[in-house]
Amino acid sequence: MRTSIATVCISGTLEQKMLACAKAGFDGIEIFEQDLTVSAMSPEEVRALADRLGLTLDLFQPFRDFEGVDGATLAASLARAEAKFKLMNRLGIDTILLCSNVGTATINDDELFATQIRALAELAAAHGVKIAYEALAWGKYVNTYLHSWKIVELVDHPNVGLCLDSFHILSRGDDPAGIADIPAEKIFFVQLADAPVLSMDVLSWSRHYRVFPGEGGFELDKFMGHLVRSGYDGIVSLEIFNDVFRQSNVERTAVDGMRSLIWLQDRAIAHLGDGAADYPLGIAALPGAQAPSGFDYAEIRTEDPEAVAGMLAQLGFTFRGQHRRKPVTLWSAGDARIIINTQRSRGITAEVSGFGIQVPDAALGTRRATALKAPAVPRHHTVDEQPLHGFTAPDATEVFFGTTSAEPAWAPEFGNGSKPADTSLVTGIDHINLAQPWQAFDESVLFYTSALNLQARPGTEVPSPMGLVRSQVLRTADGAVRLALNIVPHGLENTTDRAPGYPEHIAVHTDDIVTLARHAVGAGMEFLAVPNNYYEDLAARFGLDEATLGQLQELNLLYDRDEHGEFLHFYTETVGTMFLEVVERRGGYDGYGAPNAPVRLAAQFERNRLTTH
Amino acid sequence: MRTSIATVCISGTLEQKMLACAKAGFDGIEIFEQDLTVSAMSPEEVRALADRLGLTLDLFQPFRDFEGVDGATLAASLARAEAKFKLMNRLGIDTILLCSNVGTATINDDELFATQIRALAELAAAHGVKIAYEALAWGKYVNTYLHSWKIVELVDHPNVGLCLDSFHILSRGDDPAGIADIPAEKIFFVQLADAPVLSMDVLSWSRHYRVFPGEGGFELDKFMGHLVRSGYDGIVSLEIFNDVFRQSNVERTAVDGMRSLIWLQDRAIAHLGDGAADYPLGIAALPGAQAPSGFDYAEIRTEDPEAVAGMLAQLGFTFRGQHRRKPVTLWSAGDARIIINTQRSRGITAEVSGFGIQVPDAALGTRRATALKAPAVPRHHTVDEQPLHGFTAPDATEVFFGTTSAEPAWAPEFGNGSKPADTSLVTGIDHINLAQPWQAFDESVLFYTSALNLQARPGTEVPSPMGLVRSQVLRTADGAVRLALNIVPHGLENTTDRAPGYPEHIAVHTDDIVTLARHAVGAGMEFLAVPNNYYEDLAARFGLDEATLGQLQELNLLYDRDEHGEFLHFYTETVGTMFLEVVERRGGYDGYGAPNAPVRLAAQFERNRLTTH
Incomplete structure (x- = not known):
């Protein structure tokens, strides 16, 4: 046609x-x-x-x-x-x-x-x-x-x-x-x-x-x-x-x-x-869609890696090494790999700049994305020793395909760091949350669902002190890859549509958030402070016992529960426009703690107000 | 209560x-x-x-x-x-x-x-x-x-x-x-x-x-x-x-x-x-609402008045004089008074900065506006020899009340210019069109309707090359005062909500637009160019005879007709963020040529594109 x-x-x-x-x-x-x-x-x-x-x-x-x-x-x-x-x-x-x-x-x-x-x-x-x-x-x-x-x-x-x-x-x-x-x-x-x-x-x-x-x-x-x-x-x-x-x-x-x-x-x-x-379609099918099996990595761009590196270390990430040619370092914990990139980072305190996803055939994924007019990343900057191609999403995030494997083929290019730990409390990347310029939201939904073969879930809206945040999750059926897209309230975006000013984040998962949180606090990490009123409301809503409630409050942990299971999570402080989240999913809980999002947004707003005025 | x-x-x-x-x-x-x-x-x-x-x-x-x-x-x-x-x-x-x-x-x-x-x-x-x-x-x-x-x-x-x-x-x-x-x-x-x-x-x-x-x-x-x-x-x-x-x-x-x-x-x-x-209301009625009888003046702020003054002269306005104390000049034609203000104009090529409306009792109007929390203009800059007060509307327009009269009490403060002409093709101000920051629209509707006693008409939307322009008219029943509010498409606004970057305009009316247009062209005025396609469509829609059509096209006049009468109008070139419109209403036509607004917006967009790229 x-x-x-x-x-x-x-x-x-x-x-x-x-x-x-x-x-x-x-x-x-x-x-x-x-x-x-x-x-x-x-x-x-x-x-x-x-x-x-x-x-x-x-x-x-x-x-x-x-x-x-x-x-x-x-x-x-x-x-x-x-x-x-x-x-x-x-x-x-x-x-x-x-x-x-x-x-x-x-x-x-x-x-x-x-x-x-x-x-x-x-x-x-x-x-x-x-x-x-x-x-x-x-x-x-x-x-x-x-x-x-x-x-x-x-x-x-x-x-x-x-x-x-x-x-x-x-x-x-x-x-x-x-x-x-x-x-x-x-x-x-x-x-x-x-x-x-x-x-x-x-x-x-x-x-x-x-x-x-x-x-x-x-x-x-x-x-x-x-x-x-x-x-x-x-x-x-x-x-x-x-x-x-x-x-x-x-x-x-x-x-x-x-x-x-x-x-x-x-x-x-x-x-x-x-x-x-x-039928006389006269058109060719796209190169086959593949089910992503997980995140290959998440990338943070920063002009000064110290703050981000410190946070990763506090969460138990291991420094795996410097890339042999580029000013890029790799950190890992369990299956979570985070790359800190200082290229083209002038003026950028820290931002979520990209991610990789693993598919069975990376070259096929690339052909499909190209057929879908995914715009190529102008430079090949992360994994140039591997014949991979990256694409710039409508929200300016750089996305690369990698081949499904426990240790990516590009990992050896990061040579001089420590061996990965045998065990890690962090087990992998749970989801990545990306801020969308207001005019890119629908485009991003189509881009990510078609090029990465994700399914769009129904959207929602989250109240924040600066307005309602429109949010939609794109994911694989099995939850191996989850992207949460947030549309930025008007008053918070920067003037260019290439650099959403709203915090984005990388969430990693663990099977023992209490121990992980204690370790992180012990290592000097400061969590986003959760107000006391929240815990009082939690007690009224869920009837939690005092010991559980006390533990949550002591560690600034947030809590949600549905008919499938429980969700515990905490947030780090924001660096630049990015922060980290740690989540523990208990039972069949498959959400993202949406009822807690207003608490997080308000705390970040308050924190930002106190530090910038 | x-x-x-x-x-x-x-x-x-x-x-x-x-x-x-x-x-x-x-x-x-x-x-x-x-x-x-x-x-x-x-x-x-x-x-x-x-x-x-x-x-x-x-x-x-x-x-x-x-x-x-x-x-x-x-x-x-x-x-x-x-x-x-x-x-x-x-x-x-x-x-x-x-x-x-x-x-x-x-x-x-x-x-x-x-x-x-x-x-x-x-x-x-x-x-x-x-x-x-x-x-x-x-x-x-x-x-x-x-x-x-x-x-x-x-x-x-x-x-x-x-x-x-x-x-x-x-x-x-x-x-x-x-x-x-x-x-x-x-x-x-x-x-x-x-x-x-x-x-x-x-x-x-x-x-x-x-x-x-x-x-x-x-x-x-x-x-x-x-x-x-x-x-x-x-x-x-x-x-x-x-x-x-x-x-x-x-x-x-x-x-x-x-x-x-x-x-x-x-x-x-x-x-x-x-x-x-x-009834136990426990509240006092507001100071009485008065029917505005007309525009007292419209004000243009500019750091260099030459271009605006030139346009006014081309339309037959008379220079009435310099204010005796301030860098403000008065121009008039018929009942249309336009003030050119160079105070606080640094960096402003030209903008519609304010207007006055006439009411029977200006002091009463002021008391009502004050009771409605109209924010006072910080300085008294236009008519300080008269005991009037001004207010800043949500869109940053400065509004003053004047007392109903053919020649305002403040006019003698402009002393050294020419006598007004005995006759003028321009007969008065027809309407003023104000650009609204997206977040001020509803507020502006309430402000202007309550403080100035105007009625809001149903809103409409006008296509432009940069998106739909939301538009709503607020007016007196008799049409003596008409304000058209336009919400600025997102891509066109400036970064501050105090200075909408979208063109605003002052429309004056005449009983003989053809003669006025010929005079203006003879005086060297350049109108906004109207595309040939528009006139072909006009012919198809209204079945106008060739002579009429030729005259419209020769003078870049726009045309509309409804069951009540006809509307002819033209636009000047834009200076800074303002331009002028001249309208002739024939019969009972009571609109604003809305079907022609896309033509105007496209021509301005094209003109801007050609001059800024």
Whole structure:
């Protein structure tokens, strides 16, 4: 299938949009009429620019409020339509989107709709234009794709077919299975949009909250399956109205969109299974997805490693050595490996700068990520003795694939340190928490889930003294890799979107947090102080005995419990924009202590206030 | 009535919240439990701080998911409640908010609800605590105030009364008239919240979109009327869950909230009319609202007045003179007066810095604004020979009251310029468009509507190359004063909230825009260039004849039409962050050419791109 995107999805002038879409790899674009109207480029210039860029101009849209009207209104609409058909001829666009009437229709009569659309079709045919009729979910009389298909059948004109839009179908909860029964040659255009599952009026939902496929809650793989079974092999185009995308970097958003289409086509192939070969997909599946087996390492960038190194030592990490060529050191405890990197660290007190994940075949993972337009890390800085490639995530985190093994192949490059301890209280990396610039959140969800083969869990919101923190966990089913993404409250972010100013952290797990905490305190570690009020509330909520409560409070441990088990954790002080967390999971507890997050955020806010004012 | 506010409304630590609430003038606060739990202050410290600040601690909240449960759950809840009652004793709070059960209730039985709440009441009574029972709009079984009142009657215990929350009642569309029939002594607490009229699930609406009274769409004056008629004279408290307020400046938000309560009490008095004297309101009406009769002036601040002065001259403004003492000049054309101010202008190319409005009694207007906590302009800089006072609006605009007159009393202070022309094509100021920092929008709506007695019209959104621009008009019924507030897309704002970087403008009106435009062009003025595509679309939409269209295009005039009349307008080039607009209203056209705003925004974006890259 050929890929396209509506110009309304992204920011900038029409010229900037076209350049960005071509650069991102789209085959064509839909011209959203207003983008042309406000453009200084003439239709001929737009056509010539598209030619030069190798973009097809696939659709002119929208034409609204046509059918079901009185005669005078119809005549005015036909005059308006003819002007647009002439404009389309100058642009070289052969298909126009006709939305079902939401405003001016006064007569509810399918035969009349068909008669009036047939009149439009005759006019269109005279100008070589085809009409793709779309049922808007909030259309006055026509608001389901089956109804619009009935009208198209009644019109019975070679220049009239359907436009199918996944949002208008799935937002209503309509069953898309019927798409498979529509003759493919009568499907003139397909628009794809995902959306988070929200309970609001469908018009607002559609106009502000659409996201690229894979970033929301719709089952678009199934939708694509029905489409493919119809025999359709035309254009699949993104039409995403999203307030954030419209004000974000145009090139980056275009790549985000292209990634979503690549991902979705792969998902559709997977959904079709063995049957995929029967259909004219014209696309290749992505290099295979692999289940990550764990974190290869986490990386901290700092211009002065002393504070971070001290914290790691206090938690029982062993200094494993300096990289033989680079100013990079490796620390390990159990299966947790943490790299301290002083490259490109000027002005950076400390930050979580990257991580590696282990997969069975690192080269395959790289091919898949590349196919998903993961942007390469400009320099190869961590493991250059190994033929691996890294990618920069939308939040600027650097991600590398490593091969599944207890001791990574690159570990020997760190030569001059101590042997790893035989036993360690820290057993591995539990999760990594990454701050997201507000405009990168949806993009990051798609990036990490598609490139790293993680599943997105439902999002949540955590109160903090500086506002609600939106949070979402991406993870493997077995919990071997867990990423928690936090969107940064506006007042806390830095001015660039490359350096979220909100603390990020690396959480390691242990089977004995009490002993570990005592050792760390003994080694001089200062934990984030937990207020007394918290422990009083804990007692009221969980009925803990005094000894347990006293131990928690003595060690500044936080506690949570659910029907599966218990969770104990503590936080270190923050260095720069990073800190460490230690967690112990007892029983089947599978969460992250979300009820305690406000305590942590408030304590960090208070601490920061006391140290900076 | 006494005023209070829930700590959850605002940002910061509990200590910061308390300081801000006291400074804003609240009588007391509701302690939102989580704010205490995460606080480093002990309950005793909180109590002592409240004492010192003169704040009463009015409510401890919330206690959730209590009634309608099995015996074991009830026992656990009672144990939890007792811990909280003891905590309340330490805080010195005598009332707890009990929300109707949304989660754990399994038995739908009013008698059981009453029996279980009575058990809680006995326990509460033993600790000197009263229970205010509130029906949440999404309560599992109890979700209307009439139902919660029925339960309270069934409980029939002196320590159990009602909490009424305007959001939970009005969001459901329930009729609040029944409040007047509830015995006032059984209304233990009243929470007030407004909200924009949205169509979404009520839980999300409640948790994220509440606003202070006067900033949304609820008829809170009527709500207050019913409350007053019940004989209630207790506390009215703000409980506003708003994502923006939670991340905004705590002191400013607290003042915004206090202003809303002052405004609402005044509205309630107005709603009660002559009957107000019969009720124990215990509050005074605000100094009377006056209908503004027009703009006194608009002010532009610039470090180099040449460019602005040139534009004014090109539009036919007369230089009226230099202020006798200050580096401020006055220009006029018809009833439009524009002041160019070079004070405090370092680094400011040009910006819309303030305006004056005329009212019958300027001193009365000032008293009203002061009572509404309008922050005084730190220096008296424009009209100091006249005993007027100015206020800084939340968007940093400086606003002054003047007395209604064709020639303001302060005009003679500008002595050495030309006489005003006998006739002028510009006839007056039509509207002023002000850019709003994202976190000031709701606050600005309340400030301008309450302090200047303007009415808010429904908001709209305008597409621009950098995202959707939220826009709302505040105006007098007769259109004599019109303010258009635009919220700045995120990517365009400056880093401080005091200096929105988005262009603002002053629009003047004329009865002959064609002649005025020709004169301006003849005088060398460059208009914002309008793309050819716009005129082609105009022809298709309105069927204008070629001569009219040609004239519009030649002069870069924009055009709109509705059922009431026509609108022609043009824009000057931008200087700094301001530009001028000239409008002609023909017939009864009462809008602002909203369909043309995207053309303007795109042209400005393009122009800016060409000049800055």
